[in-house]
Amino acid sequence: MLEQSNLGQAFFNSFMIAIPATVLPVTIGAFAAYAFAWMNFPGRNYIFLALVGLLAVPLQLTFIPVLHFYVQNLHWTTDNLEATGIPGLPWVPLWLAHAGYGLPFSIYLLANFFRALPSDLFESAEIDGAGTLTVFFRLVMPLSVPAIASLVIFQFLWVWNDLLVALIYVGSSAEVAPMTVNLANLTTSLGAGSNLLTAAAFFSMIVPLIVFLSLQRYFVRGILAGSVKG
Amino acid sequence: MASVTYDHVVKRYTADVTVVKDFNVDIKDKEFMVLVGPSGCGKSTALRMLAGLEAITEGKILIGDRVVNNVAAKDRDIAMVFQSYALYPHMSVYDNMAFPLQMAHMKKSEIDKRVRNASRILGLDNFLKRKPRALSGGQRQRVALGRAIVRSPKVFLLDEPLSNLDAKLRGQTRVELQKLHRDLQTTFIYVTHDQVEAMTMGDRIAIMNAGILQQVGTPGEIYDHPANLFVAGFIGTPTMNFIPANVTNGSAKASGFEVKLPKALPAGSKGTLGFRPEAVTDRTTDGGTTLDMKVDVVERLGSDQYLYGSVGGDQLTARVDPRMAVAPGDRVRLGLDTRGLHFFDGESEQALL
Amino acid sequence: MDFGVLLTDLPTLVVVILGVPALIGAYIVGSEFLVRRLSDKRRPQVRPWFWVGPALFLVAAYLLLPAIGTVFQSFENNNGNFIGLGNYESQFANFPTGGAWVAIRNNVFFWLIFYTLFTLAFGLILAVLFDRVLYENIVKSLIFMPMAISSVALGVIWNFMYQYQSPGESQLGTMNALVTFVLHHDPVSWLQDQWPTPTFNILNNLALIGAATWGITGFALVILSAALKGIPADLLEAARVDGAGELTIFRRVIFPLMMPTIVVVGTTLVIFALKAFDVVYVMTAGNYGTDVLAYRMYNQLYTAGNSGGASAVAIILLIAVVPVLIFNLRQFRAVEARR
Numbered sequence: 001m002l003e004q005s006n007l008g009q010a011f012f013n014s015f016m017i018a019i020p021a022t023v024l025p026v027t028i029g030a031f032a033a034y035a036f037a038w039m040n041f042p043g044r045n046y047i048f049l050a051l052v053g054l055l056a057v058p059l060q061l062t063f064i065p066v067l068h069f070y071v072q073n074l075h076w077t078t079d080n081l082e083a084t085g086i087p088g089l090p091w092v093p094l095w096l097a098h099a100g101y102g103l104p105f106s107i108y109l110l111a112n113f114f115r116a117l118p119s120d121l122f123e124s125a126e127i128d129g130a131g132t133l134t135v136f137f138r139l140v141m142p143l144s145v146p147a148i149a150s151l152v153i154f155q156f157l158w159v160w161n162d163l164l165v166a167l168i169y170v171g172s173s174a175e176v177a178p179m180t181v182n183l184a185n186l187t188t189s190l191g192a193g194s195n196l197l198t199a200a201a202f203f204s205m206i207v208p209l210i211v212f213l214s215l216q217r218y219f220v221r222g223i224l225a226g227s228v229k230g
Numbered sequence: 231m232a233s234v235t236y237d238h239v240v241k242r243y244t245a246d247v248t249v250v251k252d253f254n255v256d257i258k259d260k261e262f263m264v265l266v267g268p269s270g271c272g273k274s275t276a277l278r279m280l281a282g283l284e285a286i287t288e289g290k291i292l293i294g295d296r297v298v299n300n301v302a303a304k305d306r307d308i309a310m311v312f313q314s315y316a317l318y319p320h321m322s323v324y325d326n327m328a329f330p331l332q333m334a335h336m337k338k339s340e341i342d343k344r345v346r347n348a349s350r351i352l353g354l355d356n357f358l359k360r361k362p363r364a365l366s367g368g369q370r371q372r373v374a375l376g377r378a379i380v381r382s383p384k385v386f387l388l389d390e391p392l393s394n395l396d397a398k399l400r401g402q403t404r405v406e407l408q409k410l411h412r413d414l415q416t417t418f419i420y421v422t423h424d425q426v427e428a429m430t431m432g433d434r435i436a437i438m439n440a441g442i443l444q445q446v447g448t449p450g451e452i453y454d455h456p457a458n459l460f461v462a463g464f465i466g467t468p469t470m471n472f473i474p475a476n477v478t479n480g481s482a483k484a485s486g487f488e489v490k491l492p493k494a495l496p497a498g499s500k501g502t503l504g505f506r507p508e509a510v511t512d513r514t515t516d517g518g519t520t521l522d523m524k525v526d527v528v529e530r531l532g533s534d535q536y537l538y539g540s541v542g543g544d545q546l547t548a549r550v551d552p553r554m555a556v557a558p559g560d561r562v563r564l565g566l567d568t569r570g571l572h573f574f575d576g577e578s579e580q581a582l583l
Numbered sequence: 584m585d586f587g588v589l590l591t592d593l594p595t596l597v598v599v600i601l602g603v604p605a606l607i608g609a610y611i612v613g614s615e616f617l618v619r620r621l622s623d624k625r626r627p628q629v630r631p632w633f634w635v636g637p638a639l640f641l642v643a644a645y646l647l648l649p650a651i652g653t654v655f656q657s658f659e660n661n662n663g664n665f666i667g668l669g670n671y672e673s674q675f676a677n678f679p680t681g682g683a684w685v686a687i688r689n690n691v692f693f694w695l696i697f698y699t700l701f702t703l704a705f706g707l708i709l710a711v712l713f714d715r716v717l718y719e720n721i722v723k724s725l726i727f728m729p730m731a732i733s734s735v736a737l738g739v740i741w742n743f744m745y746q747y748q749s750p751g752e753s754q755l756g757t758m759n760a761l762v763t764f765v766l767h768h769d770p771v772s773w774l775q776d777q778w779p780t781p782t783f784n785i786l787n788n789l790a791l792i793g794a795a796t797w798g799i800t801g802f803a804l805v806i807l808s809a810a811l812k813g814i815p816a817d818l819l820e821a822a823r824v825d826g827a828g829e830l831t832i833f834r835r836v837i838f839p840l841m842m843p844t845i846v847v848v849g850t851t852l853v854i855f856a857l858k859a860f861d862v863v864y865v866m867t868a869g870n871y872g873t874d875v876l877a878y879r880m881y882n883q884l885y886t887a888g889n890s891g892g893a894s895a896v897a898i899i900l901l902i903a904v905v906p907v908l909i910f911n912l913r914q915f916r917a918v919e920a921r922r
């Protein structure tokens with residue numbers, strides 16, 4: 001029974017989805033947040049305001065056109081991508097989608113955190129002769145560990161636990177579907193109460209709990225500096 | 231080691247917000263120059279333009295003979311100590327001091343030599359592995375100095391480096407900084423709002439107010455010959471006595487007394503008579519000016535005794551012998567030493583005397 | 584159990600884990616390399632666009648442009664022909680039980696009010712109570728844990744809680760065990776029973792909302808208790824010295840000072856309430872009058888194959904969110920103005 005359920009495959013798929021879908025929005029968001037916080041460019045404040053606005057836009061609004069574009073223009077269907085034989089490729093559409101959806105929050109949280117870093121540090125580094133990359137990787141990143149950690153928790157939990165986006169973009173075929181889809185299928189097909197369901201639910205919970213417990217000491221500091229300041 | 235020249239420097243943020251106006255100073259090689267003024271007077275901006283942290287709107291800044299207007303901060307051969315110290319919180323003391331040298335791609339052995347040398351000078355040898363948060367305020371301040379020293383820059387810039395220290399430590403560090411200046415034989419430019427720091431440390435002082443340079447001179451010159459009403463009021467504690475007065479027949483007439491001026495001023499001038507509290511003493515001389523003061527408050531400091539009260543309709547402060555017995559409400563006769571007399575024009579506020 | 588795949592596919596995972604960050608790192612280092620070749624004047628003009636470029640591209644591609652596309656699509660039928668308000672007419676047909684009406688009622692009435700209020704109330708009460716408890720962090724982690732599990736797993740757990748056996752049988756579900764054993768009442772079919780009336784079935788909706796609230800309370804608790812910690816102790820002491828009782832202090836000092844945070848948490852919860860999907864999908868599949876907009880949109884698209892209708896539902900959802908969106912922007916501007 002457990003073999004039929006593809007639990008192991010789904011567990012693996014969840015990792016294949018969640019790790020890049022966390023790394024992408026956090027890193028790309030960090031670059032953008034740094035620019036929003038410490039660089040000057042025309043339209044900066046308006047673009048940032050637009051991102052804040054997008055935080056509240058329901059994702060449901062975007063599914064149909066994106067899916068349409070994937071299938072009609074790019075031919076990125078799960079079957080086509082699997083047919084290429086390149087491992088990992090079938091999940092690329094989902095990674096990019098999660099990155100796009102996660103970015104507004106990622107930028108919002110990190111930009112607020114970066115902006116709160118004392119400007120003296122940046123000026124001192126400038127006099128010391130540090131370039132933009134050095135300042136970013138040797139100053140901003142190490143100082144922002146709490147914010148980054150809490151963002152990683154948020155994004156990882158969100159992606160790992162996501163059902164809707166995965167259902168829409170990769171569907172429920174066993175080779176690519178994550179734990180949540182697998183679990184939801186079990187609930188609807190077998191009904192509650194089976195041992196399998198309990199086992200699957202346990203496996204789907206164990207990873208986010210580990211991530212949460214190992215990073216939680218940063219968590220409060222991170223979200224506070226970002227969202228509830230002032 | 232280099233001189234620094236501000237040549238008609240202007241800093242303007244918007245058309246009507248000008249924070250530094252036509253600023254001209256020559257700072258000599260190896261000089262300890264203090265920029266002093268109330269907060270918001272433009273002194274920090276003047277320093278930050280020299281550091282390369284703010285663009286110069288008009289004019290030129292020279293380090294040595296080189297115009298640095300378009301030189302990047304890191305290439306100006308300067309080092310800066312920030313008010314907040316700006317220590318990198320995630321790096322050890324050693325790494326904090328090594329950072330600018332690493333940025334200059336210096337050899338590891340040379341970096342090590344310089345950092346150890348600086349830490350020896352500053353007495354930081356035992357703290358090299360610590361992070362800034364495990365240091366006391368005074369130690370942090372010394373790390374900030376160390377980070378500047380290791381670069382052996384031509385010019386040291388210090389932006390209110392003592393204002394985060396407690397009073398006692400500030401006094402000690404003042405002395406240490408002067409010693410450091412002597413040992414390093416480098417130009418120091420020091421920004422502060424504290425006139426005591428300015429008077430005690432500066433070879434020369436430049437006083438600014440509202441973006442305008444008021445006066446440049448040695449502490450003695452500035453104390454004894456303030457160029458205008460602002461400088462006179464800013465330097466010295468307790469502040470100089472200012473009494474509105476009119477000039478008639480070579481003497482100045484205030485509401486409660488009249489004093490013969492040591493130098494003739496055009497009759498009919500209106501303005502402010504100024505004299506420091508120490509010019510008003512309990513020693514009266516024959517034929518000298520005497521003031522009849524009604525004492526409101528007596529302040530005994532041990533070595534000094536200050537009397538606050540009124541003469542005629544004007545408030546003034548006197549410094550008298552600490553053994554003189556006075557109580558609030560008393561009327562006392564005090565002598566005014568006319569050698570320390572100043573007179574400021576009512577319109578221009580410039581010193582006429 | 585086929586955990587063997589974990590081993591056979593492991594190389595792929597490793598390549599992905601190392602490859603994705605390497606790619607991103609190469610991008611930023613490479614772009615900086617290009618920027619450095621520009622003149623001193625051009626550099627600060629060009630650099631920011633390299634840093635924000637990928638983010639803006641992804642946000643535009645996945646959020647902004649598709650959202651605009653959906654607006655257009657909601658006026659078209661499935662063949663792409665313009666049909667005016669046709670999709671909306673069918674969504675708004677047959678009040679109060681036809682079209683999208685049930686989903687609208689559940690979202691903007693039941694979910695919005697009860698989910699937000701329950702979560703805020705629990706979060707606030709727990710934050711104030713835990714502030715005075717030993718081992719505060721351990722207790723808080725426990726409450727926060729549901730946040731870490733997926734709504735699907737949450738649905739599974741609460742399905743157990745709400746399980747129903749016929750009267751007289753032993754009740755396996757926790758809720759019904761309580762109802763029969765403590766209240767001596769017949770077991771209740773929590774998720775199916777449209778009590779009190781099919782047009783106002785508050786009971787099964789509250790059952791779903793309760794499960795969702797359990798999952799999110801930890802989030803509200805953590806943020807609210809951090810705000811509580813941010814209130815200076817002097818202030819509370821001053822109030823105590825002034826003779827205020829603990830309840831008065833909460834009402835007149837703590838509560839007003841926490842208001843900004845409560846507003847932030849509240850608006851976030853409102854958005855969550857409007858976007859609710861997973862719990863409904865897993866526990867009732869929108870049956871028994873528990874449909875919500877997000878689920879209806881999904882259903883229209885995949886079960887009914889009606890993309891125009893799905894778009895119209897998505898737009899209805901957007902319209903419900905717009906007031907929150909405007910409020911959010913105002914709040915943000917106000918905070919920015921104070922900087």
